[in-house]
Amino acid sequence: MPQGEVTSGRRGKARSSRSVPSLQGLTEMAARERAYHDLRYRILTGRLAPGTTLLETELAALLALSRTPVREAVIKLEEEGLVEVRPRHGVTVKALSLQDFANILDVFSALEIRAFELSAERGLSPEQARLLDRMVEDMETATANGDIARWSDLDDEFHSEVVALCGNQRLQTALNAFWAQQYRARMMILPLRPLPEDSNAEHRAVLEALKLGDRALTRERHSAHRDRADKQQLALLRRSLGSSGLA
Amino acid sequence: MPQGEVTSGRRGKARSSRSVPSLQGLTEMAARERAYHDLRYRILTGRLAPGTTLLETELAALLALSRTPVREAVIKLEEEGLVEVRPRHGVTVKALSLQDFANILDVFSALEIRAFELSAERGLSPEQARLLDRMVEDMETATANGDIARWSDLDDEFHSEVVALCGNQRLQTALNAFWAQQYRARMMILPLRPLPEDSNAEHRAVLEALKLGDRALTRERHSAHRDRADKQQLALLRRSLGSSGLA
């Protein structure tokens, strides 16, 4: 659970709340934070492959820290479900089975749908509506250009932006934790994805419902979107690996 | 996030997964676990009132431990949203505003509804159906006897039992975390609750849908149940305290 960037500004903008990329200020960070972000980054990007097992000592050496902050970081990662700690055997990067991934998507979708509902209920300001409109357009452009990676980023941003409007900080926090877990698998199947024509249409429909402030309609449409998208992702994953753990 | 009791048996029975009461084996437990459970217990039961602030040193003294395991426990409690750590000011038991409570219920309900859906999809075995039937009957008996406390316990068990059938461990874990948070407020308003005639009828309806294995129907009915129950709880809370933090 990554807490808010620096100090106050909880509710505020916090544009790109989902944080994998780049680890900008990796240095000059508190040791525990550094360990947490660094390890999380390595896991999400696959630099620490699932199944990898390291001793606390090794992790500490790897990060040039003592065991104390590393342990604390590991506790957080364990709560997030990214690693498993087996008392005499070190910490292992969890491998996600297809079943695990399905479970994660289930939780993630349930939460995200609720977040969308709440956002609909609160209503969009004109600027928010415009911003989201632009995002949908950008996604369509990316699709037209066949730029799936860019589309995927925008998709993330779109969902994340709507979630940010829901006004429930706890919901956002929970979503972030589960988002991290699905991210790994998402990246795996990226190149396999077909052009997301369906998603684009669904996004438009959902955004329409959001603009109307119609909670029930938003739920219905976003629910449909997630169901289809989740099923598609699972199918791709199943294809891309037998059904074993994934790298 | 309390991990599974001892070792394996993840999927298994795990009857009363929700654990506040009694702290049976408080002694002879690992220090970190002890600290975690002990503090959690004190917070949930109100022995550590919201707003209470203690230094790490004081907590350590309180539990007769060194700071290390206490810190680790505190990290977990912070992730769970039960305490707040302000670097030079100690750890504070979070006070729940009405808004916080509403947020918690929102997340909790979203997750629980999904869990019920999944359970419906998987279907109930005859024994499971019978067990749940008996629980509903017991609740009705408790209502008839005006024993609200017992009813509340059974209600918890009923929900928890259905959730346990959903087959998604991550979902269960997330639910447990949020369950802890709503528990505090639940206990506060217990004496104010009217006899839960509505809930009993709704339970029957939901159970009926579960037995049919009808996912959509289950979602609809349980969703209705949660909406009404949540609104009622919020109303009671609002009545019972202005709108400030709660003890």
Place this chain on the structure above:
DNA sequence: TCCCGCGCCAATGTATACATAAGCCGACCG
């Protein structure tokens, strides 16, 4: 050759020591 049991080693869990830096109070200056 296979199985059982003992003993060593090392990884973790806990305690403690130490450095850092933030808050607070007092004093001094305007």
Place this chain on the structure above:
DNA sequence: CGGTCGGCTTATGTATACATTGGCGCGGGA
């Protein structure tokens, strides 16, 4: 008299030291 600057105190964050316990391998016996 009020405000601000500076130093002290102390809570935290990190490192390290220490004890425990469980795993694993080796040896002996069947």
